[in-house]
Amino acid sequence: MRTAVLVGIENYQRPTDMPRLIGCRNDAADMALFLAYLGVAVRRPLLDGDATTEAIVGSLCTEISELRTGDELIFHYSGHGAPFPSNNAVHDAICPFDFDGDPDRVITDERLGTLLDAVPPGARATIIADSCYSGGLQPHMAAAFAVAPVKLAGPRTIPLPALVAAEVARLRRLGLTTNFAQFIAKPNVLVLAACGSDELADELIRGDRGNGVLTYFLLRQLRLSGGLAATAQQTVIALRAELRAEGFAQTPELHGGINPRSTGVIRPIR
DSSP states (O other), X not given: OEEEEEEEOSSOSSTTTXXXXXXXXXXXXXXXXXXXXXXXXXXXXXXXXXXXXXXXXHHHHHHHHTOOTTOEEXXXXXXXXXXXXXXXXXXXXXXXXXXXXOGGGOEEHHHHHHHHTTSOTTOEEEEEEESTTTTOOOEEEOSOOSSSOBOOOOOSOOOOOHHHHHHHHHHHXXXXXXXHHHHHOOXXXXXXXXXXXXXXXXXEEETTEEEEHHXXXXXXXXXXXXXXXXXXXXXXXXXXXXXHHHTOOXXXXXXXXXXXXXXXXXOOOO
């Protein structure tokens, strides 16, 4: 069994604090079509107001609880990311629709790692995080794209609530930071992050359609002849080269305990 949980959040519950994004719903829709073609059972994507903390965590828990040997779960997230203080350290985090600075309404790397502890031996979880700070886990706009005309979009960055921002700054001064890899280094988990932990992930607009840079170029790579046969390492090397050639500054990264030289980011039809 291969299943997927897809999340795309453009419009947040607190629009004055969480700038609107332009490509996340398209990212989820494009990924859903591609995975369905591969025979993956794709549950209805969680978009905007449906993508609350409770809904995302609940969906992951449900799918993970049903995994058996040989099964695979794909979790694709497109939306805001942020540094967040937790357990006396700065963590990488993804921001659900209801994010407001409360620790109960954010999904940190540590929290996601705890959920993934339940993936049984012999099963696999693949995480694709199209958000800023996702390599350590907000995107901004890059200026060049050769395939079609591009307009600049707003940054996928967020101003943290004052108390949260102050605590992040304090912990960073003390050197108390973590990174995504620290909590996801599990033997049956593969993570593809849009960028490094100190980088921003970009959005692009082609004509009147937006996408996250990682999702757009990843799907383009996988659709190439032989793209699904490439290892995760080969795919990321190709992604980095293509992004550099197109003028994007972000650096996609691989994490997790699965050997990226032995498997693809997404496995082909079996």
